[in-house]
């Protein structure tokens with residue numbers, strides 16, 4: 001128990017008698033307990049989880065430093081402070097998704113009576129889109145930096161590694177080293193795209209790290225991987241007029257309710273996205289005019305295929321950035337086979353070292369999850385908090401052309417986990433101003449069918465909409 005958290009506990013008791021919260025925070029600051037260390041808390045990684053934890057800790061009176069450093073992608077793309085979500089994740093993805101929806105709406109507006117001159121000739125200006133997306137990101141980077149400065153959080157633009165369990169060495173941009181010590185250390189380094197081990201992947205392919213700032217229009221694109229990222233990117237590219245093909249190794253959106261996943265992919269297929277099922281890439285080579293020839297294997301037919309694309313986007317999952325941390329020096333040993341940190345309550349096997357966000361094994365890789373876990377951890381470290389992050393029943397959305405939001409168990413998990421239970425599945429498909437509901441109950445299987453009348457009437461209107469899985 002730190003002096004600081006004892007102080008905060010006592011203060012919580014007397015808080016009603018103190019005039020303002022500000023007085024309390026200032027009092028806590030003066031009593032900050034970093035003692036022999038430079039900081040009460042050092043956070044390695046300035047993304048969703050790390051920044052949330054740092055800000056909460058400083059609000060609770062701790063002296064905090066945040067290290068953030070972006071190693072360029074194999075294609076040379078780099079970005080600023082704020083982590084994956086802000087720079088190469090949720091934010092640019094959502095903006096491109098919105099751009100794609102707007103484009104489709106222009107065409108669909110005609111069905112609603114809008115007279116759109118030459119609607120067939122409408123096309124996207126890719127450089128204008130990426131420039132605006134990047135400008136928005138830069139403004140968020142700037143606000144984040146100013147916020148850290150205002151909150152007196154020290155921001156170190158350096159690549160962190162452990163020297164021992166309380167000491168971090170930061171390698172700065174110019175190659176110089178900066179050493180700092182902290183009572184508590186939070187690992188919030190997130191992850192980066194994983195590339196399949198095939199010829200040409202690293203040399204010629206891009207990933208989600210590159211697509212949102214790609215200097216030229218992507219053209220005909222092959223997306224390798226049918227998880228969240230693969231489907232979302234294929235969805236917005238196709239809707240912008242860039243033909244997209246997806247290589248699916250097993251099933252799209254594995255782990256999600258498969259009926260809903262099929263709805264999402266059927267909708268994408270109707271809009272023109274091609275799916276190559278049970279296929280893995282074998283090689284990528286550069287051919288004439290800079291195009292990329294891709295060979296892939298259909299594992300079911302044991303047959304090889306090839307085609308030529310302008311862009312190949314790899315979306316085969318992400319790995320955690322723990323290798324470069326020199327965790328051995330700190331004594332952190334709780335690592336899974338794929339290098340993620342195994343921690344029940346964000347606490348590693350070393351008492352003063354914690355982890356939050358995508359770096360954690362078996363936790364949803366989502367921004368709100370990283371933020372909530374980071375904040376709760378700070379409260380436990382500096383305010384005697386006792387609440388832990390609840391990773392169950394986290395709601396999530398897949399931003400494919402047919403948006404899919406879900407919370408709770410998929411039908412497959414529910415029926416596997418509660419064999420004797422009666423599982424009722426309610427599916428809503430909302431159109432602009434119409435929604436069609438069908439209900440089915442498991443068992444019996446016959447009730448699994450859609451109500452064709454309701455489904456049919458829904459299909460007559462333009463295909464705007466989203467599906468919910470409750």
Ligand SMILES: Cc1cc2nc3c(=O)[nH]c(=O)nc-3n(C[C@H](O)[C@H](O)[C@H](O)COP(=O)(O)OP(=O)(O)OC[C@H]3O[C@@H](n4cnc5c(N)ncnc54)[C@H](O)[C@@H]3O)c2cc1C
Nearest residue numbers: 045047048049069083084085089160190357358365366367
């Ligand atoms: C394309 C895409 C779309 C996404 N869309 C969504 C979405 O719609 N909704 C959603 O909830 N989530 C989405 N996510 C996931 C979300 O971005 C992550 O879950 C979230 O960013 C994780 O936060 P984090 O703090 O764990 O790590 P990150 O945000 O990845 O931050 C880690 C930071 O640490 C830095 N770093 C790493 N190692 C070091 C080191 N040694 N020293 C210093 N700094 C280091 C990294 O460069 C990075 O800046 C998306 C992800 C991607 C890739």
Ligand SMILES: NC(=O)c1ccc[n+]([C@@H]2O[C@H](COP(=O)([O-])OP(=O)(O)OC[C@H]3O[C@@H](n4cnc5c(N)ncnc54)[C@H](O)[C@@H]3O)[C@@H](O)[C@H]2O)c1
Nearest residue numbers: 196225226227228229230249280315316317318365397398
């Ligand atoms: N809307 C959102 O909230 C959102 C959006 C994007 C990403 N994210 C987060 O980011 C995480 C990572 O997303 P992701 O899509 O990179 O990972 P993922 O694990 O969801 O999907 C990777 C896909 O690639 C496939 N794959 C792997 N190796 C392959 C190979 N050699 N050939 C063909 N396919 C292969 C896998 O079978 C899987 O379908 C997600 O778990 C999610 O939590 C969230």
